[in-house]
Amino acid sequence: MSFHIKTLQLHDFRCHQNKRLSFGAGANIVVGKNASGKTSVVEAIYCLALGKSFKAASSAEMIRKGAEYAAARAEIANRDREDVLFVSIGATGKKIVLNNKPVSRLSEYLGYFKAVVFSPEDYRLIKGTPLDRRNFLDVNISQMAPEYLAALISYRKVLKQRNEVLKAMAASSSRGDEDLLDILSAQLAKEGRIIINGRKNFFAGINPLFTERVKQISEGKERGEMYYMVNTEGDRLEAAYSRKRNLELAAQTTLFGPHRDDFEMRLNGEVAAAFASQGQQKTLCLAAKLALTDLLDVGGSPLVVILDDVFSELDSARQNQILGAIDHGHQVFITATSVDGLAEGLLKRGTIINIEEEE
Ligand SMILES: Nc1ncnc2c1ncn2[C@@H]1O[C@H](COP(=O)(O)OP(=O)(O)OP(=O)(O)O)[C@@H](O)[C@H]1O
Numbered sequence: 001m002s003f004h005i006k007t008l009q010l011h012d013f014r015c016h017q018n019k020r021l022s023f024g025a026g027a028n029i030v031v032g033k034n035a036s037g038k039t040s041v042v043e044a045i046y047c048l049a050l051g052k053s054f055k056a057a058s059s060a061e062m063i064r065k066g067a068e069y070a071a072a073r074a075e076i077a078n079r080d081r082e083d084v085l086f087v088s089i090g091a092t093g094k095k096i097v098l099n100n101k102p103v104s105r106l107s108e109y110l111g112y113f114k115a116v117v118f119s120p121e122d123y124r125l126i127k128g129t130p131l132d133r134r135n136f137l138d139v140n141i142s143q144m145a146p147e148y149l150a151a152l153i154s155y156r157k158v159l160k161q162r163n164e165v166l167k168a169m170a171a172s173s174s175r176g177d178e179d180l181l182d183i184l185s186a187q188l189a190k191e192g193r194i195i196i197n198g199r200k201n202f203f204a205g206i207n208p209l210f211t212e213r214v215k216q217i218s219e220g221k222e223r224g225e226m227y228y229m230v231n232t233e234g235d236r237l238e239a240a241y242s243r244k245r246n247l248e249l250a251a252q253t254t255l256f257g258p259h260r261d262d263f264e265m266r267l268n269g270e271v272a273a274a275f276a277s278q279g280q281q282k283t284l285c286l287a288a289k290l291a292l293t294d295l296l297d298v299g300g301s302p303l304v305v306i307l308d309d310v311f312s313e314l315d316s317a318r319q320n321q322i323l324g325a326i327d328h329g330h331q332v333f334i335t336a337t338s339v340d341g342l343a344e345g346l347l348k349r350g351t352i353i354n355i356e357e358e359e
């Protein structure tokens with residue numbers, strides 16, 4: 001195993017004041033009763049990979065109540081060397097330090113290692129809001145293509161400025177800011193095209209994998225696809241900004257661009273959110289995450305797989321199906337309230353970590 005997290009030390013991270021855990025290179029099963037801090041452990045691992053949580057709306061949530069900052073430190077076996085990775089979260093921001101070198105830009109750091117999480121919240125890929133789905137796209141495309149994150153950060157900054165200008169122009173009914181609006185429109189379109197291209201590439205990559213996974217899980221019975229609903233094509237953005245200016249002035253906000261994109265899953269040609277049964281929706285969400293795992297696994301940097309609380313209700317055939325799909329030498333973290341009901345093969349191969357017994 002050329003890459004794996006060997007130890008994790010948490011300091012004021014959620015409920016953990018001071019905690020040190022050791023992991024094996026393959027499957028790790030983190031066991032503990034409800035509220036013992038299992039999700040917090042895998043959240044810290046995710047945070048080391050991506051600089052953010054997979055569940056917190058704001059990073060400050062991860063700071064233990066009453067403390068000033070949260071920190072996680074990992075010792076990592078990386079081929080023939082050992083890396084030390086550190087992340088701290090304070091009220092004013094985050095800091096990542098790799099081998100004593102502070103990371104200045106997240107877009108330069110991303111991809112050191114990648115992470116994918118399977119969680120009970122995955123149903124949001126279908127039932128959640130367009131924002132949930134855009135976050136899914138943004139996080140995962142950023143892991144694969146750092147230039148996507150750079151474009152996204154710029155896009156958000158310009159979007160905010162542009163919305164302020166639209167608001168100001170509407171309020172004062174002055175045309176004085178027309179030039180500024182033109183400049184911002186051009187910048188927004190430029191970054192927007194990079195984002196839309198990134199999303200198109202993502203769907204081109206994941207779609208065949210997704211279809212294959214749906215087929216496999218449903219034993220050939222179902223056909224799944226992901227459909228990208230682009231708000232405005234990249235090469236039409238500038239025209240939309242100039243032709244529909246009055247519409248945007250009336251709305252006092254930017255109506256066109258990838259900040260309004262969405263995607264949907266389809267099952268046998270029908271929109272899954274409306275037509276698929278609960279069980280079928282579960283299949284689709286699981287297939288989406290498996291396909292994502294397949295996609296993220298391409299390319300040089302290592303991938304860590306997190307299964308937070310997803311095993312408890314599955315039968316051992318399903319569990320083995322998932323494990324078989326992800327077991328390509330990745331380090332895997334599985335959380336569960338008990339080892340009861342976990343597939344025997346998993347228990348035999350895995351390292352069991354009882355969170356309540358660890359220091
Ligand atoms: N910032 C924080 N400061 C202190 N405690 C927190 C903070 N955020 C969450 N907690 C608490 O930490 C505890 C552990 O939460 P966590 O979600 O990690 O538990 P879990 O073991 O995954 O539980 P479950 O089995 O129910 O999923 C919870 O009681 C939660 O309320």
Ligand SMILES: [Mg+2]
Nearest residue numbers: 038039309335
């Ligand atoms: Mg949990």
